[in-house]
Amino acid sequence: MRPDAxxxxxxxxxxxxxxxxxxxxxxxxxVCLKVLETLLRRCQYHVTTTNQAVVALTMLRENRDxxxxxxxxxxxxxxxxxxxxxxxxxEMDLPVIMLSVNGETKTVMKGITHGACDYLxxxxxxxxxxxxxxxxxxxxxxxxxxxxxxxxxECHRPSNADFDHxxxxxxxxxxxxxxxxxxxxxxxxxxxxxxxxxxxGQENEDPSAPKKPRVVWSAELHRKFxxxxxxxxxxxxxxxxxxxxxxxxxxxxxxxxxxxxxxRLYLKRLSxxxxxxxxxxxxDPFMHMGTFEGLQGYQAFTSSSGLSSFSPQGxxxxxxxxxxxxxxxxxxxxxxxxxxxxxxxHSIGDANxxxxxxxxxxxxxxxxxxxxxxxxxxxxxxxxxxxxETDDLxxxxxxxGLANGMPGTLPNVTNSPxxxxxxxxxxxxxxxxxxxxxxxxxxLEGTVGVPSSxxxxxxxxxxxxxxxxFSTSALPINGSFGSNGVAELGxxxxxxxxxxxxxHLRVARDNKVGASSFGSVxxxxxxxxPSQKYLSFGCxxxxxxxxxxxxxxxxxxxxxxxxxxxxxxxPSLIGSHHxxxxxxxxxxxxxxxxxxxxxxxxxxxxxxxVDVLIPGEMLTPKDASDLSFPKAQSELSxxxxxxxxxxxxxxxxEKDDASFSDVLGCDFYSLGACI
Amino acid sequence: MAAxxxxxxxNTLISSMFASGMVDEQFQQLQMLQDDGGTPGxxxxxxxxxxxxxxxIISELAALLEQPVVDFDKVDAYVHQLKGxxxxxxxxxxxxxxxxxxxxxxxxxxxGCIMALAVVRxxxxxxxxxxxxxxxxxxxxxxxQ
Numbered sequence: 017m018r019p020d021a022x023x024x025x026x027x028x029x030x031x032x033x034x035x036x037x038x039x040x041x042x043x044x045x046x047v048c049l050k051v052l053e054t055l056l057r058r059c060q061y062h063v064t065t066t067n068q069a070v071v072a073l074t075m076l077r078e079n080r081d082x083x084x085x086x087x088x089x090x091x092x093x094x095x096x097x098x099x100x101x102x103x104x105x106x107e108m109d110l111p112v113i114m115l116s117v118n119g120e121t122k123t124v125m126k127g128i129t130h131g132a133c134d135y136l137x138x139x140x141x142x143x144x145x146x147x148x149x150x151x152x153x154x155x156x157x158x159x160x161x162x163x164x165x166x167x168x169x170e171c172h173r174p175s176n177a178d179f180d181h182x183x184x185x186x187x188x189x190x191x192x193x194x195x196x197x198x199x200x201x202x203x204x205x206x207x208x209x210x211x212x213x214x215x216x217g218q219e220n221e222d223p224s225a226p227k228k229p230r231v232v233w234s235a236e237l238h239r240k241f242x243x244x245x246x247x248x249x250x251x252x253x254x255x256x257x258x259x260x261x262x263x264x265x266x267x268x269x270x271x272x273x274x275x276x277x278x279x280r281l282y283l284k285r286l287s288x289x290x291x292x293x294x295x296x297x298x299x300d301p302f303m304h305m306g307t308f309e310g311l312q313g314y315q316a317f318t319s320s321s322g323l324s325s326f327s328p329q330g331x332x333x334x335x336x337x338x339x340x341x342x343x344x345x346x347x348x349x350x351x352x353x354x355x356x357x358x359x360x361x362h363s364i365g366d367a368n369x370x371x372x373x374x375x376x377x378x379x380x381x382x383x384x385x386x387x388x389x390x391x392x393x394x395x396x397x398x399x400x401x402x403x404x405e406t407d408d409l410x411x412x413x414x415x416x417g418l419a420n421g422m423p424g425t426l427p428n429v430t431n432s433p434x435x436x437x438x439x440x441x442x443x444x445x446x447x448x449x450x451x452x453x454x455x456x457x458x459x460l461e462g463t464v465g466v467p468s469s470x471x472x473x474x475x476x477x478x479x480x481x482x483x484x485x486f487s488t489s490a491l492p493i494n495g496s497f498g499s500n501g502v503a504e505l506g507x508x509x510x511x512x513x514x515x516x517x518x519x520h521l522r523v524a525r526d527n528k529v530g531a532s533s534f535g536s537v538x539x540x541x542x543x544x545x546p547s548q549k550y551l552s553f554g555c556x557x558x559x560x561x562x563x564x565x566x567x568x569x570x571x572x573x574x575x576x577x578x579x580x581x582x583x584x585x586x587p588s589l590i591g592s593h594h595x596x597x598x599x600x601x602x603x604x605x606x607x608x609x610x611x612x613x614x615x616x617x618x619x620x621x622x623x624x625x626v627d628v629l630i631p632g633e634m635l636t637p638k639d640a641s642d643l644s645f646p647k648a649q650s651e652l653s654x655x656x657x658x659x660x661x662x663x664x665x666x667x668x669x670e671k672d673d674a675s676f677s678d679v680l681g682c683d684f685y686s687l688g689a690c691i
Numbered sequence: 692m693a694a695x696x697x698x699x700x701x702n703t704l705i706s707s708m709f710a711s712g713m714v715d716e717q718f719q720q721l722q723m724l725q726d727d728g729g730t731p732g733x734x735x736x737x738x739x740x741x742x743x744x745x746x747x748i749i750s751e752l753a754a755l756l757e758q759p760v761v762d763f764d765k766v767d768a769y770v771h772q773l774k775g776x777x778x779x780x781x782x783x784x785x786x787x788x789x790x791x792x793x794x795x796x797x798x799x800x801x802x803g804c805i806m807a808l809a810v811v812r813x814x815x816x817x818x819x820x821x822x823x824x825x826x827x828x829x830x831x832x833x834x835x836q
Binding site for chain 2: 044045046047048050051052054055057058089091093116117118138139140141142
């Protein structure tokens with residue numbers, strides 16, 4: 017038979033390669049499926065068929081090594097073909113060919129950007145199917161190339177795994193969270209799902225030398241990617257060209273395509289949200305960032321927005337669609353309440369919600385640990401982290417005292433691990449914001465200074481704290497200056513994100529960040545959880561904080577709070593500061609925190625704050641004595657925690673830079689909050 | 692020689708289907724698949740699948756279009772599916788009418804959709820009659836061999 021002869025000729029790989037290639041065909045239409053199956057068999061492939069995408073996915077997950085290629089219809093009732101495509105691409109890295117009667121450019125483009133290696137139009141012709149084996153070869157070939165760069169992967173894998181865990185955690189929460197059925201969200205959800213599953217897959221795979229390594233989009237890589245996209249123009253950027261421009265060996269076009277698609281989604285999302293806020297929030301999901309960073313970003317934003325002319329609600333609402341954002345929301349809202357209320361009337365709605373939730377927190381605080389654990393339930397690994405973090409924190413704290421010399425600033429940063437450098441670079445290079453630059457440097461100093469010392473003395477994880485602070489600072493900056501450009505923001509934020517992804521350090525940072533930022537969230541989340549779906553997220557993050565907070569946080573918190581108090585002296589700003597400090601404090605079960613909060617309340621002139629503080633007050637009674645300012649200040653000076661350093665630096669900046677508008681001030685505060 | 696006569700009849704039928712544009716080269720390819728590939732009954736199987744499936748879809752469409760509020764998305768999905776299966780079997784005319792149908796559906800033109808459905812149905816019934824005749828002829832030929 018002719019086809020046979022041809023196949024034999026084609027199969028240069030030996031082994032008669034294309035013959036017996038294992039193809040999974042998915043189509044809900046029995047006619048198409050039958051024809052397709054017959055055609056594939058005619059090509060002498062080994063064909064498995066199913067008329068349900070879900071079944072296909074199950075088959076692939078259970079026997080990922082039993083298939084070389086997937087051919088899927090685009091329109092299927094149980095699962096959109098694009099979704100299947102994405103899931104398959106993320107989980108098994110199999111080449112997927114999309115199939116549809118619909119040949120509109122838009123649809124085809126969607127398929128390609130979702131990572132399809134080919135897009136065939138129905139009716140499929142035998143000639144086309146005879147050629148599809150090339151996708152398998154191509155994929156294998158690129159994988160082999162990648163495998164040669166083991167070093168690269170080994171470096172990144174551990175963190176990656178951790179990171180995935182964090183992500184999966186997020187995922188758990190996400191489904192509940194939004195009542196918003198938007199399509200975007202749905203896509204999102206699916207992505208998250210992938211991630212979660214992917215992480216599992218990774219774990220399983222790890223021991224047995226994964227055959228299909230996954231590309232980690234490090235800060236560096238992403239920066240190149242964004243540079244390439246910007247050069248081409250987002251609309252004209254196609255994976256192949258991007259890949260050429262990036263000129264990175266181990267990358268495949270599919271990797272880029274998938275990344276590009278996420279990036280586009282992310283940009284799209286951005287355009288829907290307030291530019292700055294959107295950028296921060298959006299970046300998280302896109303990058304698969306840890307939740308925490310997102311929170312930080314959001315906190316920063318919210319706080320800043322509150323003070324500035326931004327309407328926090330608008331931001332918040334918009335952000336809701338994405339799960340990540342939601343996390344951010346939870347965290348940010350409290351801040352808003354405190355900070356924003358005075359300024360913005362819009363925020364009141366949110367504030368009310370939070371008020372409601374807050375009381376609950378106060379009650380729960382007694383049993384904070386319990387609440388945390390329950391909420392955390394889903395996430396297992398994170399807890400480990402938390403423990404580790406806690407230890408680290410305590411140690412770090414002690415170290416910090418030494419490190420407090422804050423001035424280390426940029427130099428330190430450079431000295432610090434590559435990742436940090438990346439961040440710094442990203443910021444400076446990408447973030448065009450001039451006014452902030454000075455500010456940022458100050459922040460960096462504070463934050464960075466600690467990290468370097470930590471880094472040296474401590475393991476990678478320890479560094480996490482300082483790093484987190486660092487990233488935090490970076491985020492706020494972006495947020496404040498967000499006005500520059502969405503793309504830029506994305507880059508910056510992504511830079512931060514990337515960092516998280518790659519190594520332990522990153523993870524640590526995230527955790528820390530999460531903890532710090534979440535600290536604020538924590539109080540809210542427990543209560544919120546019942547009422548709203550965000551809670552799950554918040555809880556997860558919160559749990560971490562609590563964990564970490566338990567040991568070290570107390571110290572940190574108290575100090576932090578104090579530092580914030582002095583800051584509070586500046587009129588309007590004070591409110592925000594307090595809030596910021598409070599949150600971290602809240603995270604830790606310690607009564608001091610509460611007391612501090614209360615103290616800040618008293619100090620804080622704005623009435624709005626009161627609402628926020630209320631929870632704290634409930635708790636406070638114990639520590640009321642601690643509230644006195646003098647003590648606080650002294651503590652500040654004495655305690656050289658990195659946080660204090662940050663706060664101080666921030667404060668200084670504020671004072672020094674009268675030119676900075678309220679917004680900037682807010683940003684700074686957001687930093688403090690992040691801390 | 693009844694078999695030869697039957698075969699002749701079958702060929703005539705199929706050529707007329709091609710000539711009238713009822714089926715296209717895709718159908719031809721299916722036949723080639725069957726004849727070259729040693730998969731007897733393949734065309735019959737696909738054609739039967741198609742007829743059942745299309746029949747089902749058409750009644751679904753009729754039901755949908757009778758609703759007080761027409762869910763055009765659903766209609767569109769069904770038409771899309773019908774288009775896919777008719778394309779796969781090479782039912783050219785049905786496929787073309789599906790194209791128009793989809794357009795009307797996207798315009799949310801209910802009356803237009805109802806008319807389009809009627810056209811699709813007619814085309815499909817025509818085709819199904821031919822297919823049934825074809826299958827009967829093939830069966831008779833098989834029986835004679």
